């Protein structure tokens with residue numbers, strides 16, 4: 188096909204459009220992926236396990252579809268048209284996701300929650316399917332299409348292109364994982380303000396359209412190789428024939444052949460058979476690799492969920508849980524150059540032969556260490572989590588609404604208190620409580636599996652009140668806040684974001700969810716007001732008590748007491764940095780090396796096949812997360828992390844043995860040797876044929892065409 192060839196600094200100008208396209212596409216993909224698990228959990232209201240399962244099924248699908256894309260491009264449409272058509276499918280998928288996240292579409296009662304969840308689930312699943320088809324389908328085509336733009340003598344430029352390409356992937360990923368969580372954390376909506384998932388998906392959709400437009404703009408400058416027929420199909424047919432032929436000749440009377448693929452020699456070209464052997468050798472080595480991806484891709488699921496239970500204050504900066512994933516591309520952008528220019532040359536200088544397969548083995552071990560770090564962090568988090576009552580237990584807290592301390596007797600234990608900050612746990616369904624002097628006795632019925640607070644009235648002989656308290660950590664780092672009014676008059680409590688309403692005397696408000704940061708509550712009783720300010724962290728719950736003695740005015744702040752029902756997240760998100768460091772160092776050693784290894788060990792006509800095979804290991808890795816998490820069903824998250832780390836160490840051991848027996852090849856040299864041999868045979872055969880022709884007076888046409896092909 189004709190194209191305008193323009194060169195800038197020795198590089199074809201067309202690759203500029205391809206690199207920008209990749210940047211926008213990766214922005215779109217990683218931006219959407221960064222908020223996906225939180226969208227499942229908080230918008231579609233799925234539990235952690237379902238959210239994690241669907242997330243990994245989606246990622247797996249994204250890496251299964253490259254095979255489809257490679258087949259369509261190679262055998263039918265060619266890479267250019269495949270990228271265009273599948274990018275359109277991809278953009279439609281992103282738009283569907285953005286629309287599925289608009290809660291107002293089905294929020295008929297305008298309470299801020301979607302009323303027809305099926306609509307949102309179906310639309311988002313269709314969207315995810317289209318995205319998986321698009322992103323996976325174009326993945327092996329874009330990189331190879333970029334490679335096609337270089338001529339044979341531009342090896343150095345082509346290598347630089349692939350490095351820039353990898354940096355663009357991570358640049359796009361970095362920016363989007365910073366931006367989309369910020370967009371998600373905004374409030375938006377028509378009838379009610381909710382977290383803006385539609386914007387967090389809408390911007391990636393826009394970037395995908397930009398990617399498509401940029402790619403089309405470069406259209407006239409691309410070298411577009413014609414589809415060469417489906418090499419995958421040829422490979423499958425050749426393998427199928429070898430197996431069938433071997434089976435037909437299974438009896439001992441037939442001499443054994445060196446390799447089972449040699450049984451295809453009767454029908455297929457020796458070069459093709461040699462190329463398939465090279466590919467099979469590498470594919471065999473790929474078998475243990477999915478386990479690496481099993482751990483690697485949990486950054487976006489389990490690790491993000493872990494971050495939601497942590498403290499995200501970095502000085503005055505607040506980091507969202509899903510933004511922690513940005514640590515990965517940041518580290519990639521710094522570690523790749525460091526590894527290439529410092530670490531690997533240093534290892535070489537020490538006389539160590541750090542072969543690609545050794546690097547990949549070390550990469551796997553680093554990923555296992557990352558998961559041990561994640562387990563240690565989880566243990567720290569678990570220590571700070573409240574112990575909620577089991578289904579056979581009840582928990583009770585006491586709040587004395589009077590100004591004097593009272594003596595309380597529960598069974599035979601005495602407490603002298605204004606309020607108890609701790610919950611007492613009981614196995615019994617009923618308890619006897621005696622309060623004050625002279626004693627006033629009461630029998631209290633407790634709700635199983637619940638936390639409750641007993642409000643002891645100002646006059647002990649008045650009715651005692653029991654509140655139902657929160658029994659799980661507030662989600663998304665919010666804080667659950669309520670007020671107890673101990674005054675004889677009603678009090679109205681409000682903040683700019685919420686109104687607790689009018690709280691009657693000796694009663695309490697419902698919980699309201701409040702974001703982290705400084706909050707000022709305004710309390711009104713008639714025309715009198717009082718301002719109460721406090722700072723909130725992440726994931727806490729408080730009951731604020733307005734005492735009967737409260738005097739409205741500037742000094743009212745000190746009179747209000749806060750009972751901490753659930754402590755705020757105290758383990759800092761910075762503790763996740765070591766696990767991110769190890770997983771990323773592992774990625775550089777494993778993934779970057781693996782990509783290069785897959786390219787260098789692949790025969791010339793099967794580079795794309797091996798790239799698709801490499802991406803296939805990512806897909807299998809994501810399926811393994813589902814299987815292991817489902818089968819193991821470990822009660823403790825840290826134990827699951829340790830299980831994954833142990834599995835990877837075991838797999839790494841097997842891989843190191845396989846790698847030990849692998850001999851590196853130079854496919855180009857082998858192919859050249861074959862072609863040389865065939866040319867020599869060709870000359871011999873031509874002589875033989877000319878003789879036969881002369882003696883018989885006719886030519887064997889089938890043989891001639893075979894020789895010409897060879």
Ligand SMILES: CC(C)[C@H](NC(=O)[C@H](C)N)C(=O)O
Nearest residue numbers: 356357360515516519774778
């Ligand atoms: C899946 C690949 C390893 C690659 N991902 C990365 O480089 C991440 C962002 N570090 C990709 O092609 O997306």
